[in-house]
Amino acid sequence: MYLNGRFLPRSEARLDVEDRGALFADGVYEVLRAYGSRLYLADEHLARLKRSLAALHIQTTAEVDRLIEITAELLDRDARPEAQVYWQVTRGAAPRARGFPENPRPTVLVLSWPIEPLAAHEQHLAGVRAILQPDRRWGRCWIKSLMLLDNVLAAQAAAEAGADEAIYHRDGIVTEGSATNVLIAHRGRLITRPADEAILAGITRARVLELAVEAGLPVEQRPFDTGELAGADEVMLTGTSTNVAAVTHLDNRPIADGHPGPMARQLHAALIADILRYCGLA
Amino acid sequence: MYLNGRFLPRSEARLDVEDRGALFADGVYEVLRAYGSRLYLADEHLARLKRSLAALHIQTTAEVDRLIEITAELLDRDARPEAQVYWQVTRGAAPRARGFPENPRPTVLVLSWPIEPLAAHEQHLAGVRAILQPDRRWGRCWIKSLMLLDNVLAAQAAAEAGADEAIYHRDGIVTEGSATNVLIAHRGRLITRPADEAILAGITRARVLELAVEAGLPVEQRPFDTGELAGADEVMLTGTSTNVAAVTHLDNRPIADGHPGPMARQLHAALIADILRYCGLA
Numbered sequence: 157m158y159l160n161g162r163f164l165p166r167s168e169a170r171l172d173v174e175d176r177g178a179l180f181a182d183g184v185y186e187v188l189r190a191y192g193s194r195l196y197l198a199d200e201h202l203a204r205l206k207r208s209l210a211a212l213h214i215q216t217t218a219e220v221d222r223l224i225e226i227t228a229e230l231l232d233r234d235a236r237p238e239a240q241v242y243w244q245v246t247r248g249a250a251p252r253a254r255g256f257p258e259n260p261r262p263t264v265l266v267l268s269w270p271i272e273p274l275a276a277h278e279q280h281l282a283g284v285r286a287i288l289q290p291d292r293r294w295g296r297c298w299i300k301s302l303m304l305l306d307n308v309l310a311a312q313a314a315a316e317a318g319a320d321e322a323i324y325h326r327d328g329i330v331t332e333g334s335a336t337n338v339l340i341a342h343r344g345r346l347i348t349r350p351a352d353e354a355i356l357a358g359i360t361r362a363r364v365l366e367l368a369v370e371a372g373l374p375v376e377q378r379p380f381d382t383g384e385l386a387g388a389d390e391v392m393l394t395g396t397s398t399n400v401a402a403v404t405h406l407d408n409r410p411i412a413d414g415h416p417g418p419m420a421r422q423l424h425a426a427l428i429a430d431i432l433r434y435c436g437l438a
Numbered sequence: 439m440y441l442n443g444r445f446l447p448r449s450e451a452r453l454d455v456e457d458r459g460a461l462f463a464d465g466v467y468e469v470l471r472a473y474g475s476r477l478y479l480a481d482e483h484l485a486r487l488k489r490s491l492a493a494l495h496i497q498t499t500a501e502v503d504r505l506i507e508i509t510a511e512l513l514d515r516d517a518r519p520e521a522q523v524y525w526q527v528t529r530g531a532a533p534r535a536r537g538f539p540e541n542p543r544p545t546v547l548v549l550s551w552p553i554e555p556l557a558a559h560e561q562h563l564a565g566v567r568a569i570l571q572p573d574r575r576w577g578r579c580w581i582k583s584l585m586l587l588d589n590v591l592a593a594q595a596a597a598e599a600g601a602d603e604a605i606y607h608r609d610g611i612v613t614e615g616s617a618t619n620v621l622i623a624h625r626g627r628l629i630t631r632p633a634d635e636a637i638l639a640g641i642t643r644a645r646v647l648e649l650a651v652e653a654g655l656p657v658e659q660r661p662f663d664t665g666e667l668a669g670a671d672e673v674m675l676t677g678t679s680t681n682v683a684a685v686t687h688l689d690n691r692p693i694a695d696g697h698p699g700p701m702a703r704q705l706h707a708a709l710i711a712d713i714l715r716y717c718g719l720a
Binding site: 157159169170171172173174175176177178179180181182212213242244251252254255256265267269290292293294295296301302303304305306307308309311312314315334335 | 439441451452453454455456457458459460461462463464494495524526533534536537538547549551572574575576577578583584585586587588589590591593594596597616617
């Protein structure tokens with residue numbers, strides 16, 4: 157892995173106990189995937205990381221600007237062409253006090269984990285089960301920050317219910333999943349909440365919407381409620397680790413006939429083709 | 439300091455980069471003060487820490503049960519009879535995944551910083567300036583968790599406005615300060631929001647309310663709005679580091695005549711006397 161300017165063995169990767177990420181969730185992150193040694197949509201992830209940093213008034217350093225190159229070198233050193241990659245930038249370590257420290261040095265971390273080659277398992281459209289959960293997160297979910305404890309509790313609630321994901325709603329209006337964005341298909345239209353301040357502007361979400369438009373599908377960005385979700389022809393999740401997944405059951409009740417539908421299949425296939433093309437594997 | 443069973447020099451205090459506290463804000467904390475080598479209201483802080491842990495389904499270990507003894511030993515080793523103490527317990531280190539890991543070992547951290555003896559500066563009632571901030575925190579603020587990034591931003595907003603604290607409101611109803619509880623005095627009555635799920639049940643808040651009742655002051659626990667706050671005879675903050683402070687200005691406008699009032703003086707004196715008595719210094 158990589159930490160603050162150095163490539164290190166995983167066992168040596170240690171943070172100061174007063175790193176503000178560890179004390180205050182005062183940092184941001186991105187999760188990316190590399191296929192065939194190529195980071196999919198890396199520029200988009202780096203741009204979002206910088207937007208998150210700017211929102212928190214954490215300075216973008218030269219090291220942050222070099223994250224794509226640093227990651228390429230890390231994956232090369234680890235001989236890991238297929239990888240899940242984690243970028244984290246915190247405000248840095250400083251004696252514990254809530255206001256910003258003077259002249260902090262941001263802590264820059266890159267981790268990677270091996271994943272299977274895309275061809276092997278991810279070309280399959282996953283059918284998943286979801287539960288509904290009240291969205292109790294903070295009011296700035298558009299910032300991809302370390303404020304994830306509610307997501308942890310929601311993901312655990314899903315796991316304990318035998319489900320794969322929790323879909324959040326605020327007062328009945330769907331926001332997003334605990335680690336995904338949520339899209340529905342109804343009467344041939346693809347519907348998803350606008351990327352407002354209440355949700356993360358997903359990189360995969362945005363790419364899937366582009367691919368839908370390219371395919372001539374009618375796309376509507378508007379809020380929808382849990383009733384419309386449960387009654388949709390199809391419910392889909394998007395995310396970097398998820399690609400496109402089809403929700404077949406919500407709170408143990410089937411969505412339509414309880415099987416992945418045609419729009420999920422079409423969008424999943426389009427996204428996989430896009431990844432293969434982008435990463436030079438097609 | 440102390441970390442996971444060992445007393446260590448501060449420079450060796452390092453967390454694994456995949457400690458869940460650092461990745462997900464998946465942990466809880468307490469801040470205490472020691473005066474004359476005695477931790478004020480230590481049992482109450484430990485009980486609240488355990489309530490926070492239980493709420494997150496983090497197991498209370500024997501090490502957590504021993505935190506008061508561990509802290510006493512740490513302060514003794516450091517020859518630090520007057521100290522600010524920080525306890526932090528996270529769900530532990532595990533490969534990054536949102537749901538709970540199996541059999542995690544909680545990470546237990548104790549830090550301390552020197553403070554001045556109580557006699558020297560804290561017997562003085564502080565007059566402080568506050569600003570109002572919208573409360574954008576998550577929905578489980580009664581848990582004293584590491585989900586503090588909004589508190590960081592609010593504290594920084596206060597500092598940039600030349601103020602000492604930010605007082606949160608949700609849709610105009612006052613919740614609490616970014617690091618304190620808020621109480622008002624009006625026509626001889628002491629008024630504070632009930633310790634519901636939207637705020638932390640402050641240890642100092644509870645003790646001050648007890649002292650107020652003992653002194654025969656009428657106490658009302660009910661919500662109040664920012665109008666009632668701005669128009670109160672007195673506004674007070676309570677907290678472990680704050681003791682009792684008098685808010686003299688809110689958003690640059692004076693509270694009443696802009697000077698600490700009689701109820702703040704009375705409650706501050708009662709709290710200091712209680713600390714001195716509790717810690718065997720009276």
